[in-house]
Amino acid sequence: MATMADVARMAGVSTATVSHVLNGTRPVRARTRELVLSAVAATHYTPNTVARSLATARTTTMGLVLSAISNPYFGELLSAAETAAAAAGYTLLLVDPHEDPDYELTVVTRLHNHRVDGMVLAPSAHPDAALAYLDRHEVPTVLLDRLIDPERDQVGTENREATAALTGHLADHGHTRIALITGLDGLATTVERRDGHRDALVARGLRVDPELEVSGSSATATAEAAVRQLLALDDPPTAIVAGNNSMAIGMLKALREAGLAVPGDVAVAAFDDFPWADLFSPRLTVVAQPFGEIATTAVHLLLARIADPDAPPTTRRIVPELRIRDSCGCSPGG
Amino acid sequence: MATMADVARMAGVSTATVSHVLNGTRPVRARTRELVLSAVAATHYTPNTVARSLATARTTTMGLVLSAISNPYFGELLSAAETAAAAAGYTLLLVDPHEDPDYELTVVTRLHNHRVDGMVLAPSAHPDAALAYLDRHEVPTVLLDRLIDPERDQVGTENREATAALTGHLADHGHTRIALITGLDGLATTVERRDGHRDALVARGLRVDPELEVSGSSATATAEAAVRQLLALDDPPTAIVAGNNSMAIGMLKALREAGLAVPGDVAVAAFDDFPWADLFSPRLTVVAQPFGEIATTAVHLLLARIADPDAPPTTRRIVPELRIRDSCGCSPGG
DNA sequence: CCGTGACGTGCAAGCGCTTGCGCCCGACGA
DNA sequence: TCGTCGGGCGCAAGCGCTTGCACGTCACGG
Numbered sequence: 064m065a066t067m068a069d070v071a072r073m074a075g076v077s078t079a080t081v082s083h084v085l086n087g088t089r090p091v092r093a094r095t096r097e098l099v100l101s102a103v104a105a106t107h108y109t110p111n112t113v114a115r116s117l118a119t120a121r122t123t124t125m126g127l128v129l130s131a132i133s134n135p136y137f138g139e140l141l142s143a144a145e146t147a148a149a150a151a152g153y154t155l156l157l158v159d160p161h162e163d164p165d166y167e168l169t170v171v172t173r174l175h176n177h178r179v180d181g182m183v184l185a186p187s188a189h190p191d192a193a194l195a196y197l198d199r200h201e202v203p204t205v206l207l208d209r210l211i212d213p214e215r216d217q218v219g220t221e222n223r224e225a226t227a228a229l230t231g232h233l234a235d236h237g238h239t240r241i242a243l244i245t246g247l248d249g250l251a252t253t254v255e256r257r258d259g260h261r262d263a264l265v266a267r268g269l270r271v272d273p274e275l276e277v278s279g280s281s282a283t284a285t286a287e288a289a290v291r292q293l294l295a296l297d298d299p300p301t302a303i304v305a306g307n308n309s310m311a312i313g314m315l316k317a318l319r320e321a322g323l324a325v326p327g328d329v330a331v332a333a334f335d336d337f338p339w340a341d342l343f344s345p346r347l348t349v350v351a352q353p354f355g356e357i358a359t360t361a362v363h364l365l366l367a368r369i370a371d372p373d374a375p376p377t378t379r380r381i382v383p384e385l386r387i388r389d390s391c392g393c394s395p396g397g
Numbered sequence: 398m399a400t401m402a403d404v405a406r407m408a409g410v411s412t413a414t415v416s417h418v419l420n421g422t423r424p425v426r427a428r429t430r431e432l433v434l435s436a437v438a439a440t441h442y443t444p445n446t447v448a449r450s451l452a453t454a455r456t457t458t459m460g461l462v463l464s465a466i467s468n469p470y471f472g473e474l475l476s477a478a479e480t481a482a483a484a485a486g487y488t489l490l491l492v493d494p495h496e497d498p499d500y501e502l503t504v505v506t507r508l509h510n511h512r513v514d515g516m517v518l519a520p521s522a523h524p525d526a527a528l529a530y531l532d533r534h535e536v537p538t539v540l541l542d543r544l545i546d547p548e549r550d551q552v553g554t555e556n557r558e559a560t561a562a563l564t565g566h567l568a569d570h571g572h573t574r575i576a577l578i579t580g581l582d583g584l585a586t587t588v589e590r591r592d593g594h595r596d597a598l599v600a601r602g603l604r605v606d607p608e609l610e611v612s613g614s615s616a617t618a619t620a621e622a623a624v625r626q627l628l629a630l631d632d633p634p635t636a637i638v639a640g641n642n643s644m645a646i647g648m649l650k651a652l653r654e655a656g657l658a659v660p661g662d663v664a665v666a667a668f669d670d671f672p673w674a675d676l677f678s679p680r681l682t683v684v685a686q687p688f689g690e691i692a693t694t695a696v697h698l699l700l701a702r703i704a705d706p707d708a709p710p711t712t713r714r715i716v717p718e719l720r721i722r723d724s725c726g727c728s729p730g731g
Numbered sequence: 732c733c734g735t736g737a738c739g740t741g742c743a744a745g746c747g748c749t750t751g752c753g754c755c756c757g758a759c760g761a
Numbered sequence: 762t763c764g765t766c767g768g769g770c771g772c773a774a775g776c777g778c779t780t781g782c783a784c785g786t787c788a789c790g791g
Contacts, residue, residue: 079741111510138472155490426770
C-alpha cells in the first residue's frame with residue numbers, strides 16, 4: 064500500500080510538501096502541486112488516517128453509545144446522527160451497552176481507547192461509572208434522552224408540556240377521568256410526563272386521582288396489566304394516556320381483549336409515534352418525539368464541545384409534535 | 398494523558414515489558430507484572446489503540462455501509478451487527494451512503510482511510526465504483542442483502558422459495574387469481590421474488606397472468622397506484638402479494654380507500670414483517686426476514702475473511718420465516 | 732552591489748505503540 | 762570451574778503521518 068513517502072519520492076519532493084498539498088496547510092507552487100497530485104493518482108495513494116491521528120491527536124471520529132433494546136427509535140436516532148456527523152467530516156463509532164451499566168463502562172472505555180474525539184451517550188439507568196470515566200479522561204460528551212445534570216451538555220425532549228397537551232386534548236373532548244400509564248420509576252422522563260399530565264388536569268380544574276395514575280414500567284406487559292386494573296375500577300377512566308410507545312401497545316392489547324372500542328368506549332392517546340401509525344385501527348393520537356432533530360442536535364452540541372472544551376454546558380429541550388388522529392375521538396373514524 | 402512510557406518509568410521497566418504484560422504476548426515474572434499493573438492503575442493509563450493500530454496495521458474495527466432510507470430494518474440489522482462485532486472485540490464504524498453510488502464511494506473511501514479491517518456493505522444500485530475501490534485496495538468485504546456475484550462473500554435472504562410459500566399459501570385457500578406487486582426493476586431480489594411467485598402458480602397448475610404482475614417500484618405510493626390499477630381490472634385478483642414492506646403499506650391503503658375488506662374481499666400477504674404487526678387490523682400474513690441472523694452472519698463471514706484472505710468466497714442464503722396471521726383468510730378475524 | 736523580505740521547500744523530531752534481536756544472569760551438567 | 766541453556770527483559774527501529782524551524786532563491790529598493 065502506497066505511503067506518503069512513495070508519493071514524495073515519485074513526485075521528487077519531501078513528504079512535508081505532499082502533506083501540505085493534501086491538506087492545503089501551506090502554499091505550494093502550482094507546478095509542485097500538480098506533480099504531487101499525479102503521483103498520488105499514479106500510486107493509488109490513500110491517506111492513512113490512523114497515522115494522521117497519531118500525529119495530530121485527533122481522529123475525526125465520534126462515538127455513539129446507545130442501547131437498541133431500550134429505544135424503538137434506535138434506527139432513526141442513528142441515521143440522523145450519522146448524517147450530522149458525516150456532514151462535519153466525522154465518522155461514527157457505534158456501540159451498544161445493552162442497557163447494562165457495567166458493559167456501558169466497557170464500551171465507553173473501548174471508544175476512548177480508539178480515541179474518539181467525543182461521544183454522544185444515551186446513559187443507562189446507572190451511568191455513574193461511565194460518566195466518572197469520561198470526566199476523568201476529559202472526553203467531550205453529550206447526553207441523550209435521559210437528562211441528568213445541567214452541568215453537562217445534554218439534549219432531550221420537552222416532556223412536561225407535551226404530555227400536558229395530550230391530556231389536555233382529551234379533557235377538551237369532555238373527559239374528566241383521564242388515566243395515565245407512567246414509565247419506569249426513577250427516570251426523569253417518567254416524572255416529567257406525570258407532572259405534565261397533572262398540570263393539564265389542574266389547569267382545567269379536574270381532580271388528580273391517584274387511582275388513575277398507574278405504573279406501566281415502560282414495558283408492554285406491565286402496561287397491559289395496568290390497564291386491566293384500571294378497567295376494573297368502580298369508576299373506570301373514559302380516557303387513557305400511555306407514557307410511551309411500548310406501553311401504548313400494552314394498553315391497546317388490554318383494550319382489545321376487554322372488547323372495548325377506541326375511541327367509542329375509551330379514548331386514548333400516547334407519547335411516541337409509530338412508524339406505521341396510519342395503518343393502525345384506530346389511528347393513534349400521539350405526541351411524536353423528533354428523534355432526527357434530537358440526534359442532530361446532540362451531534363452539533365458535541366461538535367461545539369470538541370471545538371471549545373471550556374464553553375458553558377448546554378441543555379437543549381426539543382419540543383415534540385402533537386399528532387391528532389382518531390383515537391382521541393376527534394374524527395369518529397376508528 | 399498517561400502513556401506507556403509513563404507506566405514503564407513508574408514501574409521501573411521498559412515499555413516493551415509494559416506492552417507484553419498488557420497484551421500477554423510474552424511471559425513476564427509475576428512480580429514484574431504486579432509492578433506494571435499497579436503503575437497502570439496509579440497513572441490511569443489507557444492504551445491508545447490508534448498508536449497500536451499504526452504499529453500493527455490492524456485496527457480491530459469494521460465498517461458497516463448501510464442506507465437507512467432503503468432499509469426499514471436498519472435498526473435491527475445494525476444492532477445485531479454491532480453485537481456480533483463487539484463479541485469479537487471489534488468496533489463498528491457506521492456510514493450511510495444514502496443509496497447514492499457516488500457518495501457510496503466516498504464513504505467507502507473514508508472507511509478505508511480509517512483502515513477498518515474489513516467492511517460489510519449493502520451495495521447501492523450501482524456499486525461498481527465502490528467495489529472496484531475495495532478490490533484494488535484488497536479490503537475484506539462482505540455484501541449484504543443484494544447479492545451480486547458468487548465470487549464474493551455475501552449474505553442475503555432466500556427470496557424465491559419464500560415468496561413461493563406466500564403465494565402458495567394463498568392458492569391453497571382457493572384463490573386462483575393472485576396478484577404480485579413487484580419491487581424495483583433490476584434488483585436481484587425483485588427477480589427472485591417474482592420467480593418464486595410464478596413457481597407457486599405453476600406448481601399448482603394456475604395460469605401466470607402478466608396482467609396480475611404489477612410493479613410497485615419498492616415504494617409505497619407506486620404500490621398504492623398499482624393496486625388501484627389491479628382493482629380496476631375486468632377480472633380483478635382475489636388475493637395480492639406485496640413484494641416488500643413499503644409496498645404492503647401502499648397496498649393496504651389502496652384497499653382501504655376502495656372500501657375492500659381484508660381478507661373478506663381480498664386476501665393479502667406480504668414480504669417483510671412489521672414490528673407491530675399484531676396490532677394491525679387485519680393482522681398481516683408475512684414472510685419475515687431474520688435480519689438479526691443476516692447481520693450476524695455477515696459479520697461472521699467478514700471475520701472469517703479477515704482471518705483468511707485467501708479462503709474461497711461464501712454465499713449464504715438465510716431462510717425467512719412464514720408467519721401466518723389473519724390477512725390471508727386463515728382465521729376469520731380481521 | 733548588498734540587505735531584506737517573501738515565498739517555496741526540506742529536515743527531522745516526534746505521536747504512542749509493537750516486536751525482532753540480543754544481553755544478562757542464574758541453574759545445571761560435565 | 763566452565764560452558765550451555767533458558768527465562769526475563771531492554772534496546773531501538775519502525776508504523777505513516779504532521780509541523781516547527783530553517784534554509785535557499787529571487788526580486789526589489791537603497
